[in-house]
Amino acid sequence: GLQLLSEFGDEATSAANPGATTIHIEGPSESPTHQPGLPRGSGGEEDDELLGNDDSDKTELLAGQKKSSPFWTFEYYQTFFDVDTYQVFDRIKGSVLPIPGKNFVRLYIRSNPDLYGPFWICATLVFAIAISGNLSNFLIHLGEKTYHYVPEFRKVSIAATIIYAYAWLVPLALWGFLMWRNSKVVNIVSYSFLETVCVYGYSLFIYIPTAVLWIIPQKAVRWILVVIALGISGSVLAMTFWPAVREDNRRIALATIVTIVLLHTLLSVGCLFSFLFLECGSFGHGIYCRKAE
Amino acid sequence: MAKAAESSGDPGTTSPRPLFAGLSDISISQDIPVEGEITIPMRSHIREFDSSTLNESVQNTIMRDLKAVGKKFMHVLYPRKSNTLLRDWDLWGPLILCVTLALMLQRSSVDSEKDGGPQFAEVFVIVWFGAVTITLNSKLLGGNISFFQSLCVLGYCILPLTVAMLVCRLVLLAEPGPINFMVRLFVVIVMFAWSIVASTAFLADSQPPNRKALAIYPVFLFYFVISWMILTFTPQ
Numbered sequence: 001g002l003q004l005l006s007e008f009g010d011e012a013t014s015a016a017n018p019g020a021t022t023i024h025i026e027g028p029s030e031s032p033t034h035q036p037g038l039p040r041g042s043g044g045e046e047d048d049e050l051l052g053n054d055d056s057d058k059t060e061l062l063a064g065q066k067k068s069s070p071f072w073t074f075e076y077y078q079t080f081f082d083v084d085t086y087q088v089f090d091r092i093k094g095s096v097l098p099i100p101g102k103n104f105v106r107l108y109i110r111s112n113p114d115l116y117g118p119f120w121i122c123a124t125l126v127f128a129i130a131i132s133g134n135l136s137n138f139l140i141h142l143g144e145k146t147y148h149y150v151p152e153f154r155k156v157s158i159a160a161t162i163i164y165a166y167a168w169l170v171p172l173a174l175w176g177f178l179m180w181r182n183s184k185v186v187n188i189v190s191y192s193f194l195e196t197v198c199v200y201g202y203s204l205f206i207y208i209p210t211a212v213l214w215i216i217p218q219k220a221v222r223w224i225l226v227v228i229a230l231g232i233s234g235s236v237l238a239m240t241f242w243p244a245v246r247e248d249n250r251r252i253a254l255a256t257i258v259t260i261v262l263l264h265t266l267l268s269v270g271c272l273f274s275f276l277f278l279e280c281g282s283f284g285h286g287i288y289c290r291k292a293e
Numbered sequence: 294m295a296k297a298a299e300s301s302g303d304p305g306t307t308s309p310r311p312l313f314a315g316l317s318d319i320s321i322s323q324d325i326p327v328e329g330e331i332t333i334p335m336r337s338h339i340r341e342f343d344s345s346t347l348n349e350s351v352q353n354t355i356m357r358d359l360k361a362v363g364k365k366f367m368h369v370l371y372p373r374k375s376n377t378l379l380r381d382w383d384l385w386g387p388l389i390l391c392v393t394l395a396l397m398l399q400r401s402s403v404d405s406e407k408d409g410g411p412q413f414a415e416v417f418v419i420v421w422f423g424a425v426t427i428t429l430n431s432k433l434l435g436g437n438i439s440f441f442q443s444l445c446v447l448g449y450c451i452l453p454l455t456v457a458m459l460v461c462r463l464v465l466l467a468e469p470g471p472i473n474f475m476v477r478l479f480v481v482i483v484m485f486a487w488s489i490v491a492s493t494a495f496l497a498d499s500q501p502p503n504r505k506a507l508a509i510y511p512v513f514l515f516y517f518v519i520s521w522m523i524l525t526f527t528p529q
Binding site: 078083085086088120123124127131134 | 411415430432433434435503504505506507510511514517518521522525
């Protein structure tokens with residue numbers, strides 16, 4: 001029968017519809033079967049005309065470059081999600097167990113930064129904080145007659161704004177600062193923007209179990225958990241960015257590292273403390289928030 | 294079925310040819326007899342499909358769509374590896390389920406100040422925005438599924454959680470207490486697991502084999518958040 005492999009059509013429908021009639025026109029040169037994520041084969045120029053393809057850069061495969069698709073195509077964004085399951089697990093493991101002297105970017109990312117980790121770790125963290133804050137309030141007031149349980153969905157949107165802003169704006173500022181210093185002092189080590197985002201995203205992973213364990217209402221336990229989380233993720237960041245500022249002026253290098261750790265401390269203090277020590281509940285006369293004892 | 298490959302059978306001719314260029318060159322030799330009989334089996338069946346669906350009665354249209362939705366509900370409740378959900382996707386089922394869920398989850402208008410529960414629009418946005426995000430994620434990871442097919446699957450697999458919501462609403466009519474909570478917790482957990490199993494049965498095959506866990510985890514998070522909203526629902 002007739003079969004047309006449409007470039008913009010759905011591979012799934014043709015795969016899932018074996019009985020449907022599709023039209024296939026074989027020209028003198030065969031059009032390569034396109035699979036998303038794989039580099040394009042070198043078909044003739046006419047394939048691009050036939051299939052309406054804008055991307056005529058066929059040397060990307062040969063040059064070993066990854067991101068030469070124009071930014072308005074879908075394939076450009078697929079290169080940021082080019083990771084396998086074991087790679088993501090390895091990166092998470094590296095962020096939780098920092099080895100002194102080993103660089104997170106050098107060891108795990110190796111010029112294949114992904115956006116899957118940062119995005120979904122931040123999403124999980126948002127819901128972990130909101131849910132555990134809700135649960136800890138509930139457990140504190142268990143048994144009180146005047147307390148009416150409130151799911152507090154406002155917290156989710158506030159938490160999402162703060163965490164995603166932190167995970168994107170702070171790496172942007174840091175990367176801009178490092179690029180500026182690079183123009184003054186030649187640094188051996190420099191990171192791309194995506195690698196910076198990647199490090200920050202994965203370094204937030206330790207806060208997920210911390211947020212879950214914050215349900216425990218003991219103050220001492222909470223303080224210890226925060227200190228441990230801050231220590232681990234702060235050390236990952238410090239060990240990653242120290243080589244990038246090492247050759248610089250001593251004071252600027254130290255100031256940069258201190259600022260990084262300080263901002264991270266602000267995040268944990270701001271998020272965890274305010275969400276868990278600030279209670280929003282209904283106590284009989286409407287909903288209001290107060291600081292817990 | 295005509296063979297269009299005949300038209301471009303000459304590999305030696307000029308290479309860049311526009312589409313369908315050779316169709317005008319098809320000629321049928323005089324030797325081949327082109328007469329015969331065509332008998333169509335099940336003539337009445339073909340005639341039914343020949344008339345456009347614009348002329349049928351409204352009841353026919355609605356019943357046909359309802360039957361399609363009902364068939365997909367059955368597929369979700371008894372998940373098997375079948376292609377029906379993927380092949381004939383529709384978004385009626387997800388819409389019905391999402392509206393039902395949002396209507397039941399929204400805070401009552403009487404106590405709109407005291408309750409911190411979600412509004413109708415919040416639930417709606419969470420469900421659809423979450424489904425779109427998961428679909429984008431699976432496509433970016435290299436999945437082999439189309440956008441609307443994935444939305445269809447994710448939407449239909451909310452059915453167990455909608456059933457859980459109904460059960461929780463009924464259970465909450467009884468007196469509150471720890472047993473009440475335990476029953477609701479049990480029901481929500483079972484339905485949550487059912488949703489995950491159903492959507493995994495449909496979606497897992499479309500992912501590249503070494504990235505299945507990466508594509509399934511957001512589905513897990515999505516249904517977990519919806520289950521949390523159902524479990525923490527307190528009417529007042």
